[in-house]
Amino acid sequence: MPHSPINRALVKLLPLFEKVSDQELDDILASATSRRYTAGDAVFEQGQTADQFFVLLHGRLRVTQVTPEGQQVIVRMVNPGDLFGIARALRRPDYPGTANAVSESIALAWPTAQWDVFMEGHPALAVNAMQTMGGRLQEAHARLREMATEEVERRVAHAVLRLANQSGRKESEGIRIDFPVSKQDIAEMTGTTLHTVSRILTAWESAGLVRGGRQKLLVRDPHRLLLIGDGLAPGHL
Amino acid sequence: MPHSPINRALVKLLPLFEKVSDQELDDILASATSRRYTAGDAVFEQGQTADQFFVLLHGRLRVTQVTPEGQQVIVRMVNPGDLFGIARALRRPDYPGTANAVSESIALAWPTAQWDVFMEGHPALAVNAMQTMGGRLQEAHARLREMATEEVERRVAHAVLRLANQSGRKESEGIRIDFPVSKQDIAEMTGTTLHTVSRILTAWESAGLVRGGRQKLLVRDPHRLLLIGDGLAPGHL
DNA sequence: CGGATTGTTGAGGATACTCAAGTTAGGTGG
DNA sequence: CCACCTAACTTGAGTATCCTCAACAATCCG
Numbered sequence: 001m002p003h004s005p006i007n008r009a010l011v012k013l014l015p016l017f018e019k020v021s022d023q024e025l026d027d028i029l030a031s032a033t034s035r036r037y038t039a040g041d042a043v044f045e046q047g048q049t050a051d052q053f054f055v056l057l058h059g060r061l062r063v064t065q066v067t068p069e070g071q072q073v074i075v076r077m078v079n080p081g082d083l084f085g086i087a088r089a090l091r092r093p094d095y096p097g098t099a100n101a102v103s104e105s106i107a108l109a110w111p112t113a114q115w116d117v118f119m120e121g122h123p124a125l126a127v128n129a130m131q132t133m134g135g136r137l138q139e140a141h142a143r144l145r146e147m148a149t150e151e152v153e154r155r156v157a158h159a160v161l162r163l164a165n166q167s168g169r170k171e172s173e174g175i176r177i178d179f180p181v182s183k184q185d186i187a188e189m190t191g192t193t194l195h196t197v198s199r200i201l202t203a204w205e206s207a208g209l210v211r212g213g214r215q216k217l218l219v220r221d222p223h224r225l226l227l228i229g230d231g232l233a234p235g236h237l
Numbered sequence: 238m239p240h241s242p243i244n245r246a247l248v249k250l251l252p253l254f255e256k257v258s259d260q261e262l263d264d265i266l267a268s269a270t271s272r273r274y275t276a277g278d279a280v281f282e283q284g285q286t287a288d289q290f291f292v293l294l295h296g297r298l299r300v301t302q303v304t305p306e307g308q309q310v311i312v313r314m315v316n317p318g319d320l321f322g323i324a325r326a327l328r329r330p331d332y333p334g335t336a337n338a339v340s341e342s343i344a345l346a347w348p349t350a351q352w353d354v355f356m357e358g359h360p361a362l363a364v365n366a367m368q369t370m371g372g373r374l375q376e377a378h379a380r381l382r383e384m385a386t387e388e389v390e391r392r393v394a395h396a397v398l399r400l401a402n403q404s405g406r407k408e409s410e411g412i413r414i415d416f417p418v419s420k421q422d423i424a425e426m427t428g429t430t431l432h433t434v435s436r437i438l439t440a441w442e443s444a445g446l447v448r449g450g451r452q453k454l455l456v457r458d459p460h461r462l463l464l465i466g467d468g469l470a471p472g473h474l
Numbered sequence: 475c476g477g478a479t480t481g482t483t484g485a486g487g488a489t490a491c492t493c494a495a496g497t498t499a500g501g502t503g504g
Numbered sequence: 505c506c507a508c509c510t511a512a513c514t515t516g517a518g519t520a521t522c523c524t525c526a527a528c529a530a531t532c533c534g
Contacts, residue, residue: 065378069468071386075378090371096378119367120360127356130363133370134327140377141302141312141333147384148428149308152522183481191385196522198481214480214531231306389490419512433490435514451499451512 006032006108010057014081016132019124028118028125032108037101039180043085046098050087052109056080059105060167060179064188065097074188076139077102079166083132088115103179147191150231155190156200157229160210164219173211173220180215243269243345247294251318253369256361265355265362269345274338276417280322283335287324289346293317296342297404297416301425302334311425313376314339316403320369325352340416384428387468392427393437394466397447401456410448410457417452 006029011017017025034057037043043054046066061078075097078084084107087095110118119126139162146155168175183194183201190197204210209225211218219225227233243266248254254262271294274280280291283303298315312334315321324332347355356363376399383392405412420434427434441447446462448455456462464470 065382067382067386069386073382073385075381086371089367090375091368092371092375096375116364119364123357123360123363126360126363126367127353130326130356130367130370131328133367133374134323134329137370137374137377138327138329138333140374140381144312144377144380144384145302145304145310147381148310148425149304149306182479188385193523194481195483195524199483199522202482212481420514421512430491431513432492432515435512436490439514449513 006034011055011108014055016055016081016083016128017125018128020122020128024122024125028122029108031114032110035107035109037105037107039101039103041101041105043099043101043105043107044095046095048095049093050085050095051112052085053083053088053112053115054085054107054109056082056084057106057108059107060102061099061105062102062185063097063099072188073191074185076136077163077167083129086115086129088112089119089129089133102181152190152192152196153200154229154231156186156192156197157225159186159189160217160219161222161225161229163217164222168219171218173218175219175222177217177219181217182215243271248292248345251292253292253318253320253365254362255365257359257365261359261362265359266345268351269347272344272346274342274344276338276340278338278342280336280338280342280344281332283332285332286330287322287332288349289322290320290325290349290352291322291344291346293319293321294343294345296344297339298336298342299339299422300334300336309425310428311422313373314400314404320366323352323366325349326356326366326370389427389429389433390437391466391468393423393429393434394462396423396426397454397456398459398462398466400454401459405456408455410455412456412459414454414456418454419452 008022008025008029011029012022012025017028020028035043037059043061044050044052046064056078058080061084063075063078063084064072065075066072078099084099085095087093090096119129146158150158163177163181164175167177167179169178170176183197186197186201187194201210201212204225205212207224209219209221209228211220224233245259245262245266248266249259249262254265257265272280274296280298281287281289283301293315295317298321300312300315300321301309302312303309315336321336322332324330327333356366383395387395400414400418401412404414404416406415407413420431420438423434423438424431438447438449441462442449444461446456446458446465448457461470
C-alpha cells in the first residue's frame with residue numbers, strides 16, 4: 001500500500017492545508033504514504049520511537065495515555081482532517097500516547113524528519129499547524145477547568161456534548177455519535193468509573209435526554225444537556 | 238516607559254530566540270515595548286480584546302480562568318523567558334484568562350498584528366513558538382491525567398514539585414519557591430480546597446517534607462515528595 | 475450456542491467537601 | 505511602637521459524592 005500516489009483533491013480542502021498552494025501541496029504529498037487501519041488497530045503506541053507523523057483522512061482514532069499504575073486516560077479523539085502523532089513538534093523522541101482506530105480509518109503518514117522541513121519551507125502550513133495546537137491547548141484547558149471545578153455529572157455532560165460536536169451526525173431523532181463509544185470510554189474521558197457513567201446515562205435516558213445502547217449513543221436533547229453541563233439543571237434530584 | 242530601546246543582550250539567550258539571527262532579533266525588538274508590573278497588577282484580563290502578546294523578562298505571573306460560577310482555576314505560572322498572551326496564535330480575539338503579577342515583573346509587549354508577521358518572516362521563531370506550545374500542551378495533558386486518576390494528596394505533591402522545578406531556588410535547607418504562594422493558590426492548581434491543602438501540608442511539615450508559612454513554601458525532601466506523587470509512599474494516615 | 479465483552483444495579487464505605495470557629499501573621503495608621 | 509484589622513491559615517465535625525466491591529443481565533461474535 002505505501003507509496004501509492006496520493007490524490008491532491010482529497011486533502012486540498014482540509015483546514016490544515018488552507019492557503020497552501022497546489023505546487024507546495026504536491027511537494028508535501030510526495031513524501032507521504034497512505035495507510036489503512038481496521039477498528040482496534042494501533043497506529044502507534046505510547047513510548048514507541050516517533051518516526052512518523054500523520055493526518056487522518058477517514059475514520060476515528062482514540063488517543064490514550066496509561067499511567068504508571070495502569071489506569072487509562074483518553075487524551076482526545078482524532079477526527080478526519082486532524083493532525084496527530086506530532087511528537088516531533090514537541091521535541092520528543094517518542095509518542096506520549098497510544099492511538100487506536102475505533103472504526104475503519106485511513107491516514108497519511110510522513111517521516112518525522114519532514115516536520116522541520118515543512119515548517120521552515122511552508123509558513124502557511126506552520127501557521128495552520130500552530131493553530132491546530134492552539135485549539136488543542138484550549139480544549140485541554142477547558143477539560144482541566146471542568147475536572148477542577150465540576151462534579152461528575154456535569155463533566156459527563158460536557159464530554160458527551162464535545163463528542164456530539166466533534167463527531168456527531170444529525171439524525172431524525174437527534175445527534176448520533178457515529179463511532180462506537182463505551183461507558184468505559186466516557187469514564188476515561190471524564191475521570192470517573194464506568195459504573196457512575198452508567199448510572200448517569202440511564203437517568204438521562206429516563207429523562208429523554210439521550211438514548212444509549214451497547215457502544216451506541218444518541219443525543220436527543222443537546223440543549224437540556226448543556227444546561228446540565230452548566231449546572232443550571234437538576235441532576236442529583 | 239514604552240518605546241525605550243531594548244537591549245538585545247537581555248533576550249538573546251532566551252530559548253524562544255534560539256537560532257534567530259542578531260539582525261532578525263533587532264527587527265523583532267524594534268516593535269516591542271517594555272513594561273513593569275508590581276505584585277498584584279493585571280497584565281491583561283479574561284475576556285479583554287487581545288491586542289498584545291508578551292514575553293516575560295523578570296518576575297512571575299499567575300494565569301487564571303474564572304468559571305461562569307465564579308470559581309477560579311490557575312491555568313499556569315509564567316516564568317521568565319516564557320511567551321504568554323498569545324491568543325492570536327489560537328485565532329482568538331480575546332484573552333482566555335487573566336494574568337497577574339505575583340511579584341515585581343517586567344515584560345516585553347508586541348501588538349498582536351505582529352504575530353503573523355513574525356511567524357511568517359522568521360521560521361526559526363515559529364519553530365520555537367510551536368515548541369513552547371507543545372510543552373504547554375504536554376503539561377496540560379499531564380495535569381489532566383493527574384486530575385483524572387490521582388487522589389488529592391498526590392495531585393498536591395505533583396503541583397508542589399512542578400513549582401519547585403519551574404520556579405525553585407536551591408537553598409541550604411531545600412528548594413525555595415521564590416514567590417508568594419498561598420494554600421488557596423495550590424488549591425486552585427489542583428482542584429481542591431484550601432482546607433484540604435492546609436491539612437496535607439501540615440502533615441507533610443510534621444514529616445519533615447516541606448516547611449510552610451504564610452505564602453511561603455520550602456521543599457525539604459523532593460525525593461520523598463516524588464514518592465508520594467507516584468503513590469509509592471503512605472499519605473492517608 | 476457458548477464465551478466474552480459490555481452494561482446494570484445495589485450496598486457500603488472512604489475521600490474530600492462544606493460549614494463553622496478560631497488562630498496567626500502582617501501590614502497600617504494612630 | 506503598639507493596637508488594630510484584615511488576609512491567610514488551622515482545625516474540627518458532619519456529610520455528600522462517588523468509588524469499590526459484588527453479582528447479575530444483556531449483547532455481540534464466532
